[in-house]
Amino acid sequence: MSGGYNEIHPEPTTFWSKYIFSFDHKVIAKQFLWYGIFFLGVGGLMALLIRWTLANPGVPVPLIGNILFSGSGGVVPPDTYAMLFTMHGTIMIFYAITPILIGAFGNYCIPLMIGARDMAFPLLNMLSFWFAFLSGAVLLLSLFIPQGAAAGGWTSYPTLSTLIGSPGAGQTLWCVAIFIFGISSTMGAVNYVTTVITLRAPGMGYFDMPLTVWGLWLTAILNAIFVPVLGAGVILLILDRVFGTTFFLAGASATSGSGDPVLFQHVFWIFGHPEVYILILPAWGIVSDLLSFFSRKPAFGAKATALSMTSISILSTLVYGHHMFTTQMSPLLTQSFMTLTMTISIPSAIFFANWLGTIWKGSIRFDSPMLFSLGVVFVFGLGGLTGLHLGTTTTDLFLHDTYFVVGHFHYTMAASVLLGGFAGIYFWFPKMFGRMMHEGLAKVHFWGTMIPLNGIFFGMLLVGYGGMHRRIYNPFIYESLQRLIPVNNLITTSAILMGFFQLVFVYNLIKSLLSGEKATNNPWEVGTLEWTIPSPPPHHNYDIIPVVKCGPHELGNPNLKTGRDFQYQTEELVQA
Amino acid sequence: MSTRGRSELQINLATNIVIISMAMLFATLFMGYAIYRSSAPVWPPMGVQRVSLLLPSLSTVVLFISSFFCYQVSVSTKKNELSKGHKYLNLTILFGVGFMVLQGLLWNQMKSSGLFVSSGIFASITYAFTWIHFAHMVAGLLALLYLKKILKPETVNLLTKTSSVENFWYFLEIVWIIMFITLFVF
Numbered sequence: 001m002s003g004g005y006n007e008i009h010p011e012p013t014t015f016w017s018k019y020i021f022s023f024d025h026k027v028i029a030k031q032f033l034w035y036g037i038f039f040l041g042v043g044g045l046m047a048l049l050i051r052w053t054l055a056n057p058g059v060p061v062p063l064i065g066n067i068l069f070s071g072s073g074g075v076v077p078p079d080t081y082a083m084l085f086t087m088h089g090t091i092m093i094f095y096a097i098t099p100i101l102i103g104a105f106g107n108y109c110i111p112l113m114i115g116a117r118d119m120a121f122p123l124l125n126m127l128s129f130w131f132a133f134l135s136g137a138v139l140l141l142s143l144f145i146p147q148g149a150a151a152g153g154w155t156s157y158p159t160l161s162t163l164i165g166s167p168g169a170g171q172t173l174w175c176v177a178i179f180i181f182g183i184s185s186t187m188g189a190v191n192y193v194t195t196v197i198t199l200r201a202p203g204m205g206y207f208d209m210p211l212t213v214w215g216l217w218l219t220a221i222l223n224a225i226f227v228p229v230l231g232a233g234v235i236l237l238i239l240d241r242v243f244g245t246t247f248f249l250a251g252a253s254a255t256s257g258s259g260d261p262v263l264f265q266h267v268f269w270i271f272g273h274p275e276v277y278i279l280i281l282p283a284w285g286i287v288s289d290l291l292s293f294f295s296r297k298p299a300f301g302a303k304a305t306a307l308s309m310t311s312i313s314i315l316s317t318l319v320y321g322h323h324m325f326t327t328q329m330s331p332l333l334t335q336s337f338m339t340l341t342m343t344i345s346i347p348s349a350i351f352f353a354n355w356l357g358t359i360w361k362g363s364i365r366f367d368s369p370m371l372f373s374l375g376v377v378f379v380f381g382l383g384g385l386t387g388l389h390l391g392t393t394t395t396d397l398f399l400h401d402t403y404f405v406v407g408h409f410h411y412t413m414a415a416s417v418l419l420g421g422f423a424g425i426y427f428w429f430p431k432m433f434g435r436m437m438h439e440g441l442a443k444v445h446f447w448g449t450m451i452p453l454n455g456i457f458f459g460m461l462l463v464g465y466g467g468m469h470r471r472i473y474n475p476f477i478y479e480s481l482q483r484l485i486p487v488n489n490l491i492t493t494s495a496i497l498m499g500f501f502q503l504v505f506v507y508n509l510i511k512s513l514l515s516g517e518k519a520t521n522n523p524w525e526v527g528t529l530e531w532t533i534p535s536p537p538p539h540h541n542y543d544i545i546p547v548v549k550c551g552p553h554e555l556g557n558p559n560l561k562t563g564r565d566f567q568y569q570t571e572e573l574v575q576a
Numbered sequence: 577m578s579t580r581g582r583s584e585l586q587i588n589l590a591t592n593i594v595i596i597s598m599a600m601l602f603a604t605l606f607m608g609y610a611i612y613r614s615s616a617p618v619w620p621p622m623g624v625q626r627v628s629l630l631l632p633s634l635s636t637v638v639l640f641i642s643s644f645f646c647y648q649v650s651v652s653t654k655k656n657e658l659s660k661g662h663k664y665l666n667l668t669i670l671f672g673v674g675f676m677v678l679q680g681l682l683w684n685q686m687k688s689s690g691l692f693v694s695s696g697i698f699a700s701i702t703y704a705f706t707w708i709h710f711a712h713m714v715a716g717l718l719a720l721l722y723l724k725k726i727l728k729p730e731t732v733n734l735l736t737k738t739s740s741v742e743n744f745w746y747f748l749e750i751v752w753i754i755m756f757i758t759l760f761v762f
Contacts, residue, residue: 120586186597194589198582228597232604239704244694247608247704259697260615263608270604 008117008540021130023122024539025107028129030432032103033425035129036096037509039136041502043091046084048499051456053081055485055492057474078473082151083170085471087143089154090174092414093279094181095136100421101282102185102223103132106192106216108428112530112537113210115201115546120194124187131184135177142173150174153471155268156237158248158261163241172241175234182231185223192220201529203548207303208569210528210552214306215285218313222274222281226317230271233264262327269320277316279413280380281309283420284351287373290423291355292553293526294370295362296565299553301354308347308354315344322391326400334393341391348384352377363556367524368442372423375450376416379457383411386461401471404464410457419449422505430523434536435516441508448501455494463487527568528552546570584736591740595747598712602751605705609758612697620698627686627702632760635678636753642671643749646720646742653727653738661727661738668745669720672713675752679710705755709748716748 012018022028049068052061053076060066060074069076076084107125111118119125142149147168152160156174159165196217200209209217239245246259292299299305321329321337329337355377364370386408389395399405422445429437463484468475475481522531529546530537550573555566559574567574613619620626645667652661686702693703723741731737 121590124590186594189597190590190593193593194586197589198586224593224597225600228601229604232601232608235708236605236608236704239693239700239707243703245700245704246694246697247700258616259700260612263611266611267604267608 009122011539021126023118023126025111025119025122025125026432026537026541028125029104029106029108031129032099032107032132033432035132035136036098036100036104037506039091039095039099042140043088043096044499044502046088046091048495049076050081050084050088051492051495052076053084053473054475055489057476079151080148081473082153082471083143083149086150086153086156086174087139090139090150090178093154093275094178095139097279097413097417097421098181098185099132101279101417101424102188102216102219103129105212105282105286105421105424105428106188106220108432109210109212109530110192110195110216111199112431112533112541113213113528113552114196114199114204115529115542115548116195116199117541117545119191120198121191125191128184128187128191131180131187135180135184138173138180139177142170142177145169145173155272156234156264157268158237158240158264161237161264162248162261164249172238175238175241179231179234179238182227182234185227189220189224189227192216193224196220201546201548204569207306208548208551210285211288211299211302211305211309212282212285214309215281215283215288218309219278219281222278222313222316226271226274226278229267230275233267233271237264262324265324265327266320269323270317272323273320274313274316276409276413277313279417281313283376283417283424284309286420286424286427287376288351288355288358289528289552290369290373290427291358291377292555293524294365294367294373295359296365296556297358297362297553298551298555299354300357300360301350302551302553305351305354308351311347312344315340315347319344319391322396325393325396331393338391338393342388345384345388352381352384367426368437368439368446369423369427369524371443371446371450372419372426375419375446376423379411379419379453380416382458383408383413383416386411399464401469402464403460403468403470406470407457407460407462407464410460415453415457419453422446422449425509427524428530429512430519431530431535431537433513433516434519434534435512436519436523437512437516438508441504445501445505445508448504449498452494452498452501456491456498459487459491459494463491525564525566527554527566527571529569532568532570549573580733584733587733587736587740591743595744598747599751601708602754605708606754606758609701609705612701616697621696624696624698625689625691627682627691627760628689629760631678631682631685632756635675635682636756638671638678639675639749639752642668642675643746645671646745649723650735650738650742653735656729658727658729662724665720665724665727669717669724672717672720672745676710676713676717679706679713682706702759705759709751709755712748712751716745719744 009023012022019027049061058075061069061076065074069080071077107119145168147170149170150156150161150166152166152171156171161171196209196213236245236247240247240249248261248264249259250261288299288305319337319341321333322341325334386404390399390405390408426437426442466484468481468484476485519535521534529548532546533542548569549571550567550569552569554573557567557574559576560567645664648664649661649668652658652664683703683706691699693699719741723738726734726737
């Protein structure tokens with residue numbers, strides 16, 4: 001099963017082996033990309049339905065309302081509303097962000113950027129995609145069964161997720177889908193970790209790897225360790241729902257000996273907090289690289305950035321309790337978790353300062369990947385800072401379960417990861433497909449995303465601070481919240497606008513794919529290994545395995561006499 | 577690094593990552609068990625009988641013998657005595673299956689003594705943990721069958737592959753021993 005290091009696999013010839021059950025990491029990456037973009041659309045549509053309901057409670061959804069909710073005259077019914085926010089969260093986290101950032105970029109970038117011909121285990125790689133596909137199919141299926149999909153929130157806390165809270169098969173299918181997805185993620189993680197350790201090109205030390213690879217590698221390590229924790233949780237939940245065990249049932253519903261609903265919260269967040277970093281680390285890596293590439297400067301403190309990402313990965317495993325301050329935890333524990341959470345600020349501040357140090361006095365090229373990267377710097381800054389309020393016990397007790405939380409985690413997990421993902425797509429599209437994306441449309445897409453995005457998520461911070469709770473079908477039956485209707489309208493208008501501008505992206509994507517300008521080998525003039533080979537790369541990537549002689553960010557070296565302002569990683573570092 | 581050394585390293589890494597993943601799954605289960613048990617006033621809960629130790633003890637012995645034969649497989653493979661290796665592998669599989677049969681008998685016995693899956697947290701833990709371990713035993717058995725198929729002189733990296741399967745089998749044995757001690761003995 002293991003791929004030999006130097007052997008060139010024969011190129012597949014049939015349609016099935018070339019495009020469907022392909023072992024080639026580049027094809028699998030594209031499969032993950034389309035998969036992720038499809039689910040991004042589905043999850044985005046759900047977000048719009050949620051927003052419509054919050055801004056206009058009781059008003060039929062325009063255009064699609066009568067088709068989707070014919071029973072209620074086009075209005076989103078309350079139980080469907082619960083399914084919508086549950087599935088929106090699940091789909092966006094597991095089926096949109098994970099496939100695009102980890103599945104697509106992980107598969108595409110890791111072997112190309114470290115100078116390998118493929119992943120260490122190509123067959124496992126293919127299985128990873130098809131398990132993800134199966135999982136997505138199960139999840140989509142659950143939307144169409146009687147009593148509908150899971151409706152207990154993406155966190156699926158018991159008792160909402162036990163048979164008492166959600167009697168239908170939807171929640172069970174949700175658990176099954178998540179479990180299968182966990183298997184797929186673990187397979188991917190096995191591959192990524194092994195590939196990075198064993199298949200780096202000769203001469204490439206760990207600190208010669210681009211930071212993108214660092215981010216993806218750390219993500220894979222966290223994935224391998226913490227996804228099984230959620231796996232155990234959902235297995236027990238399935239057993240509770242199907243076989244009548246009582247792990248998460250307490251009180252009268254448990255006949256003899258009591259289960260513990262809060263245990264699921266512990267299990268969920270032991271997984272869930274590392275998961276936050278699983279999602280954001282690849283985006284951090286991509287942005288750390290792109291900021292350097294488009295500032296035409298070496299990445300400021302690249303080693304420190306890599307090490308801070310590493311220490312954040314380690315710290316991320318020790319802070320999960322801050323999600324549970326309101327579960328009657330011992331104050332001693334809340335204080336410990338609070339202190340550990342605050343400690344994450346230190347490495348975060350280090351690499352954030354490094355980002356700013358990288359662009360400081362650079363000759364910045366404002367191409368679309370750079371715009372999106374700068375967007376990440378801005379929104380991640382906001383997301384990180386609002387995290388301080390939620391990590392502190394005293395303020396969290398007030399803000400817990402409000403839209404402030406929703407705003408915060410959307411800034412970190414949704415906005416920054418989405419913008420980071422777009423940056424990556426615009427940046428590697430020429431390498432992936434051999435064509436350039438339309439730069440003008442990309443800029444329209446950036447501003448059309450960036451401005452409404454802040455309208456949405458900053459608005460959420462405001463209404464949350466104003467006291468609006470999450471997951472309420474119609475918050476405005478509470479008189480005290482009626483003053484928040486105008487802000488909610490602003491959020492919804494921004495969401496619709498942002499949704500519209502994503503159509504520009506889809507148009508650009510399809511148009512560029514079909515008739516975009518042909519890309520040269522190295523359109524962005526950067527020196528990492530993947531830009532030394534043709535766009536798109538041949539089946540076996542490298543005719544000769546490259547030998548690495550310098551780091552990935554050698555830009556703007558004053559000693560360069562080649563007429564270029566950068567040098568390839570295969571070239572000896574030019575010195576005075 | 578030589579190509580050979582590299583692919584050996586790959587197999588070892590992959591096996592270890594898989595074992596770490598599965599260990600995390602079981603660690604989560606045991607963490608839950610520790611919480612249930614430490615928060616219960618008495619254990620087993622009122623009105624619940626402990627499971628008789630006979631079948632679990634027998635299972636432990638059988639699985640231990642199976643692991644011993646598994647160790648012999650890698651010893652013979654290292655000495656390049658593959659026919660001996662096949663013999664020991666058959667015994668490993670035989671005792672592995674024996675363990676699984678004993679698990680089936682255990683469930684039957686628990687049922688006939690009135691301990692059903694739905695009779696509370698004690699039963700939930702006992703059934704669920706043994707089921708989940710059983711599912712991993714099935715995977716382990718498949719790994720042994722895979723080893724049976726590749727145990728030939730022309731297989732590349734045979735020693736590494738053998739020791740991978742071997743380590744996985746030991747891992748299942750260790751998990752069972754922890755379960756035996758915490759679920760049945762104490």
